[in-house]
Amino acid sequence: MDEIKNKPAAGQPIRRPVIDMRGIFKAFYIGTPNQLEILHGISLAVFEGEFISVVGASGSGKSTLMNIIGVLDRPSAGEYYLDGVDISKIADKELSGIRNKKIGFVFQNFNLISRTNALKNVELPMLYGGMPKKQRDERAKQLLKMVEMEDRTNHLPNELSGGQKQRIAIARAMANDPSIILADEPTGALDSYTGRLVMDIFHKLNKEQGKTIVLITHNNELAEETDRILTMKDGNIISQKINPKRTMDDIYRMTGRDPADMKKGGEGK
Amino acid sequence: MLGIIIGISSVITITTLGGIMEKSVTDTYDALGTTLVQIGLHTKPDADRDYFEFSDFISSEMIEEFEKKFEGRVTSVSMSDSVGSGTVRVNRENLSVDIAGVSPGSINGSMTELVKGRYVTEKDMKAYRQVCIISEKQAAKLYGDENPIGKIFTFTYNNLSYDFTVVGVYKSSMSKLMSAMVDMTGQDWDTTIYIPVTTAQLMMYYGDMTSVGYFYYFTFMGNADESVSELAADAVEFFNTRYYRDNDAVEVMSYTAEQELSMFSNMIGIVSMVITIIAGISLLVGGIGVMNIMLVSVTERTREIGVRKALGATNGSIRMQFITESMIICLIGGIIGILLGLLLGNIVGMVIGITAPASVGAIVIAVTFSMAIGVFFGYYPANKAAKYDPIEALRYE
Numbered sequence: 001m002d003e004i005k006n007k008p009a010a011g012q013p014i015r016r017p018v019i020d021m022r023g024i025f026k027a028f029y030i031g032t033p034n035q036l037e038i039l040h041g042i043s044l045a046v047f048e049g050e051f052i053s054v055v056g057a058s059g060s061g062k063s064t065l066m067n068i069i070g071v072l073d074r075p076s077a078g079e080y081y082l083d084g085v086d087i088s089k090i091a092d093k094e095l096s097g098i099r100n101k102k103i104g105f106v107f108q109n110f111n112l113i114s115r116t117n118a119l120k121n122v123e124l125p126m127l128y129g130g131m132p133k134k135q136r137d138e139r140a141k142q143l144l145k146m147v148e149m150e151d152r153t154n155h156l157p158n159e160l161s162g163g164q165k166q167r168i169a170i171a172r173a174m175a176n177d178p179s180i181i182l183a184d185e186p187t188g189a190l191d192s193y194t195g196r197l198v199m200d201i202f203h204k205l206n207k208e209q210g211k212t213i214v215l216i217t218h219n220n221e222l223a224e225e226t227d228r229i230l231t232m233k234d235g236n237i238i239s240q241k242i243n244p245k246r247t248m249d250d251i252y253r254m255t256g257r258d259p260a261d262m263k264k265g266g267e268g269k
Numbered sequence: 270m271l272g273i274i275i276g277i278s279s280v281i282t283i284t285t286l287g288g289i290m291e292k293s294v295t296d297t298y299d300a301l302g303t304t305l306v307q308i309g310l311h312t313k314p315d316a317d318r319d320y321f322e323f324s325d326f327i328s329s330e331m332i333e334e335f336e337k338k339f340e341g342r343v344t345s346v347s348m349s350d351s352v353g354s355g356t357v358r359v360n361r362e363n364l365s366v367d368i369a370g371v372s373p374g375s376i377n378g379s380m381t382e383l384v385k386g387r388y389v390t391e392k393d394m395k396a397y398r399q400v401c402i403i404s405e406k407q408a409a410k411l412y413g414d415e416n417p418i419g420k421i422f423t424f425t426y427n428n429l430s431y432d433f434t435v436v437g438v439y440k441s442s443m444s445k446l447m448s449a450m451v452d453m454t455g456q457d458w459d460t461t462i463y464i465p466v467t468t469a470q471l472m473m474y475y476g477d478m479t480s481v482g483y484f485y486y487f488t489f490m491g492n493a494d495e496s497v498s499e500l501a502a503d504a505v506e507f508f509n510t511r512y513y514r515d516n517d518a519v520e521v522m523s524y525t526a527e528q529e530l531s532m533f534s535n536m537i538g539i540v541s542m543v544i545t546i547i548a549g550i551s552l553l554v555g556g557i558g559v560m561n562i563m564l565v566s567v568t569e570r571t572r573e574i575g576v577r578k579a580l581g582a583t584n585g586s587i588r589m590q591f592i593t594e595s596m597i598i599c600l601i602g603g604i605i606g607i608l609l610g611l612l613l614g615n616i617v618g619m620v621i622g623i624t625a626p627a628s629v630g631a632i633v634i635a636v637t638f639s640m641a642i643g644v645f646f647g648y649y650p651a652n653k654a655a656k657y658d659p660i661e662a663l664r665y666e
Contacts, residue, residue: 072579072659093583100581111576111663128581172580 016084017045018179018212019069024078026064038064040235041078046180046214051206053215053223056232062216063184065232069214070103070182071095083179100129104173108185110165112157118144118168119153125175143171147201163194170201180212181205187222199225272555273602273642274609277635279548281610282617284631287541289618294533304344304493305378305526306501308508309486316518325519326483331512338507339489342500345374346489352469354460355426359411366407366424367461370469378490381463386418386437393436393465397481402437402463422462426472433464497525552638555602556646563595563650574654575662588648588655595647596640603639607632 026039038061046052056062067073068080071087080087083102090098104125105111112121122140131139144150147167157165166186173181183202187195199222205211215226223229229241310327312319329348336346352368371379376388384405393400401422408417422433467481474480491500501523508521567574574587 067660070579072663096578096581096583099579105579107576107663111572111579113573113576124577125580128577128583128586176581 015047016081017047018050018083019044019046019214020079020081021045021068022079024065024068024075024080026061026068026073027076038235039068039075042235042237044230044237046212048179048212049206049210050228051202051213051215051226052228052230053217053226054230054232055217055220055223060232061235062232064235066182066184066214066216069180070105071098096128100125101176102179104170104175104178104181106166106169106173106181106183106186108188110157110162110169110189112165112169112172114157117154117156118149118160121157121168122172122175125172129176139175140171143174144168146174147171161194162190163197166190166194166198167201170198170205174205174211180214182214182216184216185218186215187217187219195219195222271602272551272553272558273599273639274555274606276548276550276552276555277603277606277639278610278613279544279551280635281607281628281631282613283541283544283548284628285611285614286617287537288626288628289614289621290537291534293621294530294537304491304497304500305488306491306497306504307486307488307524308501308504308521309524310519311522312518313520318518321485321519323480323483325516326485327487327508327512327521329482329484331508332484332487334511335489335504335507339500339504342492342495342503344490344492345377346372346487347375347378348372348466348484348487349375350466350469350473350484352426352464352473355424355431357411357422357424365460368424368426368469368472369461369463370466371463372466374489375463375466378488381439381441384438384440386435388437389463389465394467397468397471398465399431399433399468400436400464401433402439403435404461405438405440407462408435408438424462431472433462439463497527501525552642556599556642559595559598559602559643560646560650562598563591563647564653566594567591567650567654570654571657571662571665574657575659575665578657578659579663584655587657588651591651591654592644592647595651596643599639599643599647600636603636606639607635610635 021042021044024039024042024044025037027035027037030036042061042065054062054065064073068075069082071082071090074087082098085098085102087095087098099105112118113124116124119137119140122143123136126136126139141150141153144153147170149164149167149171152160152164152168157168160168166189170181170186173183181202186202187198190198202213202215203225206213213226215223217223224243227243229239229243230237231239231241308327310321310325312321332346332348336343349372350370352370354365354367356363357366358364371389372394373389373391376383383402386402388402389400392398403411403417403422411417411422412420417435417438420435422435424431424433470481470483471478489504491497505521505523513520577587577590
């Protein structure tokens with residue numbers, strides 16, 4: 001293990017993780033008395049600026065975990081703090097606001113609204129967030145420029161290639177400058193070349209804007225590029241692998257604490 | 270949407286046509302004068318016979334008495350009797366004419382107007398003169414450009430040939446609606462000729478002078494200063510107390526133009542109501558159709574709903590989106606319906622020669638109503654969409 005050079009001075013506050021999950025359980029009722037437990041007490045901490053990946057076979061609970069991270073669903077038990085907000089204390093009605101402001105979704109099959117053009121698609125989260133039209137327009141154009149799609153502003157999704165669609169979807173995910181970007185198999189429907197382009201955009205967002213990204217993937221090669229790989233199996237995180245290319249410094253910079261702790265699942269303290 | 274189009278267009282057509290009909294009816298009665306009263310025989314409800322005897326008839330003496338008594342209140346009196354129809358031979362073609370016996374006062378409150386010559390006079394009446402007033406169209410057909418006055422008009426009635434001298438030419442001042450209906454029958458021939466009523470009755474009763482001067486009914490025009498119904502009631506009372514008190518079966522009754530007008534309005538009202546009900550049913554069916562379209566659309570776009578929710582759409586904004594869509598569908602249907610209805614109404618109006626202005630109220634109501642249908646029938650599908658679970662919706666294929 002590398003030697004840690006910039007250990008923070010005593011008394012410096014430890015940074016709170018953006019995603020802070022403690023003992024998350026998720027069970028589905030498939031008719032009493034049967035109960036199907038999908039997640040068996042997952043604890044996870046993801047820090048600001050981290051780019052992590054979650055891998056695992058289908059049925060391992062990846063999607064359920066992602067739904068909980070993305071507050072599309074609530075855990076049956078356990079605590080979840082998203083960017084310091086206790087999700088269990090948020091009313092159902094306000095969850096949509098949390099999704100709108102704090103989370104940017106990128107899906108495998110892009111899920112753009114087919115009847116509206118690229119610009120309108122990017123504007124959509126801002127519209128739901130109540131941003132005024134002029135500001136919305138400006139920001140959407142800026143985001144499209146960021147993903148190098150500024151010349152496709154008025155195109156409908158079906159006039160675009162898969163890679164182009166995914167870039168627009170990423171621009172849309174960035175619309176409200178969310179705390180995390182949640183990407184579910186973003187390259188799954190793309191060939192390796194365009195998949196590469198999309199991954200480059202994620203890396204760029206991570207490096208240049210310090211975005212926290214959670215990538216769910218089957219592709220181990222892509223997962224290897226991220227800071228940390230979580231492997232799931234049967235509703236548990238069975239392993240955590242820290243990218244060997246990351247220096248302890250990097251991790252220290254992000255988390256503000258000893259990487260040795262993180263192997264235990266990253267308790268908040 | 271078709272249902273909405275049909276429903277709204279029929280409502281607009283009906284209101285437009287209703288407007289046209291009402292306008293034409295009021296036009297007609299304005300022309301007739303709303304002070305027109307008819308006094309006619311009528312059997313008493315508890316009478317033991319249901320026919321009139323000759324002795325029951327209103328005699329010209331009675332009418333004279335009435336005129337004297339009501340002088341100043343009654344402006345003119347008309348006695349008339351329809352003789353039946355005769356035939357005129359024109360260019361080896363037999364044309365039928367209706368022969369109407371009239372008195373000098375009959376021109377008032379009739380739908381005719383004299384354009385040439387004179388009308389029937391008292392002298393014509395007393396002398397049983399064989400004079401007639403023919404229509405412009407008849408004059409044109411029979412005499413062309415020649416002056417018809419003084420010409421002999423020959424017609425056959427009851428297998429007897431009559432020679433009448435033309436003394437006047439009249440023109441129909443029928444309402445446009447009625448003349449349009451006549452025009453539609455393709456006639457260039459007003460069928461009626463007017464002759465003195467005494468002459469007419471003499472013809473009818475084969476020259477029996479004692480039968481002349483008795484009527485089933487007569488009409489008079491009241492003074493415009495006075496309420497028509499009051500005048501009519503007074504007239505009825507005059508006849509019934511003076512001449513029909515001892516008659517155990519028959520008395521007189523009045524009919525005023527006002528009564529007829531209200532009857533006609535009622536009729537239009539009933540017709541409009543029936544069509545409005547039909548329109549209502551088609552709107553209901555249309556609304557259900559829209560609901561169906563929206564349900565299909567919601568199901569088809571399940572995934573989109575999921576995406577929108579993931580991007581932060583609230584249930585309320587999803588609901589609003591679909592209600593708005595449903596409202597727009599209904600509004601488009603409503604607007605097409607309004608245009609179609611106006612078109613239909615105006616085509617019919619053009620055919621009968623009267624155009625009524627489109628009822629702005631009806632259009633406003635139609636627009637509001639179609640939007641209301643949109644909201645009402647769109648609510649259920651929209652609510653269904655709003656309540657989708659985002660995870661399920663995102664997974665939907």
